[in-house]
Structures are given as C-alpha cells and as structure tokens.
Amino acid sequence: xxxxxxxxxxxxxxxxxxxxxxxxxxxxxxxxxxxxxxxxxxxxxxxxxxxxxxxxxxxxxxxxxxxxxxxxxxxxxxxxxxxxxxxxxxxxxxxxxxxxxxxxxxxxxxxxxxxxxxxxxxxxxxxxxxxxxxxxxxxxxxxxxxxxxxxxxxxxxxxxxxxxxxxxxxxxxxxxxxxxxxxxxxxxxxxxxxxx
Numbered sequence: 001x002x003x004x005x006x007x008x009x010x011x012x013x014x015x016x017x018x019x020x021x022x023x024x025x026x027x028x029x030x031x032x033x034x035x036x037x038x039x040x041x042x043x044x045x046x047x048x049x050x051x052x053x054x055x056x057x058x059x060x061x062x063x064x065x066x067x068x069x070x071x072x073x074x075x076x077x078x079x080x081x082x083x084x085x086x087x088x089x090x091x092x093x094x095x096x097x098x099x100x101x102x103x104x105x106x107x108x109x110x111x112x113x114x115x116x117x118x119x120x121x122x123x124x125x126x127x128x129x130x131x132x133x134x135x136x137x138x139x140x141x142x143x144x145x146x147x148x149x150x151x152x153x154x155x156x157x158x159x160x161x162x163x164x165x166x167x168x169x170x171x172x173x174x175x176x177x178x179x180x181x182x183x184x185x186x187x188x189x190x191x192x193x194x195x196x
Contacts (some may be wrong), residue, residue, distance in 0.1 A: 002021065002023060002183070003021070003023060003081075003083065003084065003179075004019065004020065004021045004022075004082055005018075005019070005029045005078035005079060005080065005081030005082035006019045006020075006078060007019075007074045007077045007078045007081065008019070008074075009070060009073065010026065011058050011080045012056065012063075013058060013066040013067075013070070014056065014058040014059070014070040015055075015057045015058070016055065016056045016057075016058075016071060016074045017054070017055040017074075018052070018053070018056075018071070018075055018077075018078045019053040019075040019078065020041075020053075020075065020082050021050060021051040021053070021081050022049075022050050022054075022083075022103065023069075024045070024049060025051060026045050026047070026048070026049045026050070026081055027051045027052070028041055028042045028044075028045040028051075028053075028054070029051075029054070030054035030056070031054065031056070032054060032068075033056065033057070033060060033068060033073060033129075034060070034067070034068070034130065035129075036128050036129075036130040037064070037068060037130060037134075040164065041054065041071075041164070041168075043168045043169055043172065044168050044169075044171060045164040045172075046173055047169045047173055047176075048172035049176050052075075053062060055134060058068075058070065064129075064130065064131060065131070065134060065137065066127040068138050069138065069141050071141075072138040072139065072142040073136065073144075073145045074145075075142055075145075076141060076142040076143065076144065076145030076146030076147075076148070079142075079146045079148075080145065080147055082179075083108065083110060085131040085178060087183045088176060088182055088183075089110060089179050089180065089181060089182070090179075090180050091109060091111070091178055092106045092107075092110075092177075092178055093107070093108050093110070093112050093173070093174035093175055093177030093178030093179075094106075094108075094174055095107075095112040095171075095173035095177065096155075097161040097168070097169045097170040097173065098158070098166070099163070099165050100157075101156065101158055101162055102156060102157030102162040102165075103152075103154075103165065104151045104152070104157070104166035104167050104169075105127040106150070106153075106170035106171045106173075107131030107151045107170075107174060108150050108151075108175055108178050109148070109149040109150075109178070110179065113131070113147065114144040114146070114147055114148060114149070115143065116136075116139055116140045116143040116144075116146075116150050116152070117151045117152065117153075118136045118140075119151075119153045120135070120136070120152060120153070120163065120167070121154065122157075123135075123160045123163060123164070124160040127160055127164065132160060137142075139152060143153075150171075152167060152171070153168075161169055167176040
C-alpha cells in the first residue's frame with residue numbers, strides 16, 4: 001500500500017511543496033528554514049513513521065507566521081489526499097507523551113469535520129527565535145485543511161521546549177494510530193458510510 005499525498009501552494013508570501021507517504025520510515029527530507037520548527041517536523045515524521053518531503057520558502061523577513069500557517073495548510077491537504085476515502089482506517093487515535101517535566105495528550109479523529117481544541121497554557125513567548133503562539137496556528141491550519149478533529153492538552157510541565165516537543169510527538173503518535181489500517185474492516189468506520 002502506498003498512501004501518498006502531494007500538495008503545491010504558491011502565494012505572494014510563500015512557495016511550498018509537500019509530499020507525505022504514510023507508509024514510510026519516519027524520514028523528513030528538506031527544510032522550512034526555521035530551526036526549531038524543522039526539528040518539530042522531523043519529530044513528527046519520525047514518531048508517526050511517515051515520510052515527508054518539504055520545500056518551503058517564505059517571507060521570513062516579516063516573521064514566521066505566514067510560512068508556518070501555510071505549512072499547516074499544505075500538510076493538512078497532503079494528509080487528506082493520502083487518506084483518500086478513508087476505508088479501513090481506525091479513524092481515532094490517542095497519545096500521551098511525557099517529555100521530562102511535560103505531559104501532553106493529543107486525541108484525533110479523521111472525521112472530515114475540522115475542530116481544534118487547544119488547551120495549552122503557560123508557554124514562554126519564544127523558544128530561540130520561534131514564536132510559540134504559532135504552534136496553535138499551525139495546528140488550526142492542519143485541522144481545517146485535513147478535516148481533522150483534534151484535542152491538544154498540556155497536562156503538566158513548565159519547560160516550553162519540552163511541552164511543544166511533547167505536542168508534536170503526541171500528534172504524530174495519535175495520527176499514526178488513526179490512519180492505521182484495520183485489516184478486518186473493509187469499509188469506512190462510520191454509520192453514515194462516508195467520512196468527508
């Protein structure tokens with residue numbers, strides 16, 4: 001099985017190409033040009049087991065906002081394309097990830113109904129040159145464009161780097177659980193018969 005999604009997006013602010021293969025080796029190829037966020041994307045690929053290729057250029061002289069939001073859009077659309085009609089997927093995924101002082105829970109549903117509940121407080125404004133409020137912006141764009149219901153909760157922690165790293169690891173593990181194929185299930189896991 002080769003579930004792959006490829007998206008290209010060109011605007012006056014960003015130029016992005018994303019390719020995702022759900023059956024991968026957990027490899028990230030390419031860069032978004034933002035050190036901390038590149039590290040988060042690498043964690044996502046590694047802990048979800050997908051392969052992700054990224055080419056991303058944006059107006060970083062303004063700030064990181066446009067590029068990170070547009071990456072969320074593109075990754076969400078690529079995931080949606082890779083999942084196709086969603087027949088046979090387990091649909092739901094839950095992951096708790098501890099990262100030293102931090103404990104994070106992420107729960108997802110590939111329902112086709114985008115919703116983000118982001119209950120993460122107490123972050124410092126920056127990790128290096130990364131604006132931490134952009135984590136929520138990325139997740140919202142990912143949720144809306146991927147058609148994903150997503151609940152993200154910080155259960156414990158005070159170190160901002162650890163909390164955000166926990167979020168991306170838990171996101172990866174919950175998504176990989178949700179897109180996993182249930183061999184005994186040939187149809188869509190919904191009484192409606194569709195997930196869109």
